[in-house]
Amino acid sequence: MSYMHVLNGDATLTLFRQSGIPGEVVVCREMMCEGKVKCTNDMAAFFETRSKHLEYHYGIDKQTYFSNVVKELEKLKTAGDYDEIVLWFEFDLFCQINLLFILHYLRTQVIRLPKISLVSIDNHSEVPEFRGLGLLMPYHLPALLQERVTLQEEDLQLAARAWQAYCQGDPPELEAISKQSTPRLPYLGPALVAHLQRLPAVENGLNAIQSYFLRKLSMSSLRWYDLYAQFWEDMKIYGFGDFQLDIYIQRMRSAGMIEQQDVMLSITNLGREVLNNEENFTDYISLKHRWLGGLRLMHSPWRWDGKLKHVVRVE
Known part of the structure; x- marks a missing residue:
């Protein structure tokens, strides 16, 4: 053979x-x-x-x-x-x-x-x-x-x-x-659900990974490598490495949701407002060149509804 x-x-x-x-x-x-x-x-x-x-x-x-x-x-x-x-x-x-x-x-x-x-x-x-x-x-x-x-x-x-x-x-x-x-x-099924949870949430525009980071940082500031270690333990379904998580953090910093001082990451006041559904994450970032596979997020009507736990279309 x-x-x-x-x-x-x-x-x-x-x-x-x-x-x-x-x-x-x-x-x-x-x-x-x-x-x-x-x-x-x-x-x-x-x-x-x-x-x-x-x-x-x-x-x-x-x-x-x-x-x-x-x-x-x-x-x-x-x-x-x-x-x-x-x-x-x-x-x-x-x-x-x-x-x-x-x-x-x-x-x-x-x-x-x-x-x-x-x-x-x-x-x-x-x-x-x-x-x-x-x-x-x-x-x-x-x-x-x-x-x-x-x-x-x-x-x-x-x-x-x-x-x-x-x-x-x-x-x-x-x-x-x-x-x-x-x-x-x-x-395959659980992985596809995890993928769909990367769509912006109906409530605040955060996807599952962004929401996880803000929730953790809302409890206390963390060194980035400690935050990553917690992510790998709690969200192992994604299988992401440093490279992908670095991209998430960079984009959230650019959007004003997270601040970084040396190795320490902290949530901003805006980040707390988004986490509390008082603001929408998508209002503070550009989705122009953001893709999930073949789905271009800019102008996409598809969102993830966390309460219903499935995809919904919003106009």
Whole structure:
């Protein structure tokens, strides 16, 4: 048997190599849960649009993106040469959206697809504070490989629907799909709900992450790394790293919601007013270039209703 293993990020790469598991390894270094994605099967057009967006809005060098990210992903085109593709993706939003993309890439770019299997967990008995595969030891991985599940056609179809809805910026469809997870894709539903909670809230325009930061800081000022540590413990469903959280903090500082003094973060009076639903966060920030997948937030009617716990349309 020949295997192609697809890992989500470099955090697991060294661990995987030390495990002794045979096969070719491809590392997905993307963060498809962040920023704009284009709805197309043309990967050249997709990556061109994606690279321009990431360079302009996230400071990710276009040339580095193509050499470090795209070139690695192009190895997937040889997937048909293997007997099985094993996907190693975790339970969180970061991983699940990348998983949807990888499945989309394979289905649209590989003529003869071999069996596709998935290793995906949300806890481990030997790691009490499990947040990802990178926290495991090399000897844990062969056992996980034995527990992998083979994806069926219904799984691939559901993933294709979810990716299309994500790229088309269709929150109601994503909400519907979140209730249809298959037994082999148990984490897709919760991840999609977490994604939808990144929409501005009906009450005050804050999304779930912004609201979490302000609530924590309303109780006391915190060092940024302590705030991040609490976020990773309480909001592990997102799977975000320092880079993404830094962007959130920077934007909230620019909007006047948070102040920073050295490593200390504090909530401002305006931040408290927004948190108390006396002001609306969207009045103090620009949504012009803000995207959630294929949904451009500027002029978007879609909001998250925390009381009803679902997506609503506001005019």
